[in-house]
Amino acid sequence: MPRNKHPEITEQRILDTATKLFLEKGWEQTTIQNIVDELGDLTRGAFYHHFNSKEDIINAVLDRLALENNPFEKTKKMTELNGLEKLKSALMLSFTNEGQLDAIKSIPTILKSPQIIANQLKDCINTGAPDIQSFIEEGVMDGSLSIHYPKQAAETLMLLTNIWLSPIIFSVDTEEYMKKVKHLQELFNGIGLPIIDEEILRVLETFHKEICNLNRLS
Missing domain, CATH: 1.10.357 (Tetracycline Repressor; domain 2)
Structure with a gap:
């Protein structure tokens, strides 16, 4: 697999998708696999390269909502x-x-x-x-x-x-x-x-x- 030359873009896409799913489905009903499936072109391994856990992604989403x-x-x-x-x-x-x-x-x-x-x-x-x-x-x-x-x-x-x-x-x-x-x-x-x-x-x-x-x- 070629090296991702723009990891910040991938991270923003993950955050965009996670935020959308959390708002639609709720935190407890949204899994990491849901986020990966919604993105369509990202593996679980690639996801974990950017976020270590479900708590990491929710913290990032909370920070984003606070900033917005x-x-x-x-x-x-x-x-x-x-x-x-x-x-x-x-x-x-x-x-x-x-x-x-x-x-x-x-x-x-x-x-x-x-x-x-x-x-x-x-x-x-x-x-x-x-x-x-x-x-x-x-x-x-x-x-x-x-x-x-x-x-x-x-x-x-x-x-x-x-x-x-x-x-x-x-x-x-x-x-x-x-x-x-x-x-x-x-x-x-x-x-x-x-x-x-x-x-x-x-x-x-x-x-x-x-x-x-x-x-x-x-």
Whole structure:
């Protein structure tokens, strides 16, 4: 077999196909052989040259979905907003984009994997938190926020909203979910980070009800 001169193209094709199948069939119902069969011109051996396991491919797909629907990149362009307003905008976008619902719809149980949860925790700290920190520091500079520890506040916000508040990891009814949200509202208000207002409360309640409807339909 001739050597693949463009491995990055093959990797992108695998990711394209895997993403399509995960969204259509769901994570648990999609096998590596399904991905290979859908590609049509790739062997299992060639697949494993790019991804070592099913968890590797799902991590790559999760990263891609996060990048495609990155609320921080969109918010950075809103130069007319102050730091607090940018934080609120990013939070709002993260719970209203279609990619978020697509991901939840297609992979409802994958975050029960300890390895994937560990990767998500690292991503929260290494990828998401620095963006939040930059908005917090901007808010401190423009006077819209008063935070003593921007880095630690950013990491706390990222971990609690992405892990503890995740309806994928912790499945609760909407009443309990909103109690968690209001607890976070009090917690963040207490450290000078009033990002959860009445509008965001309504968005989060709608978001959770949509997740519950998806679960009933699946």
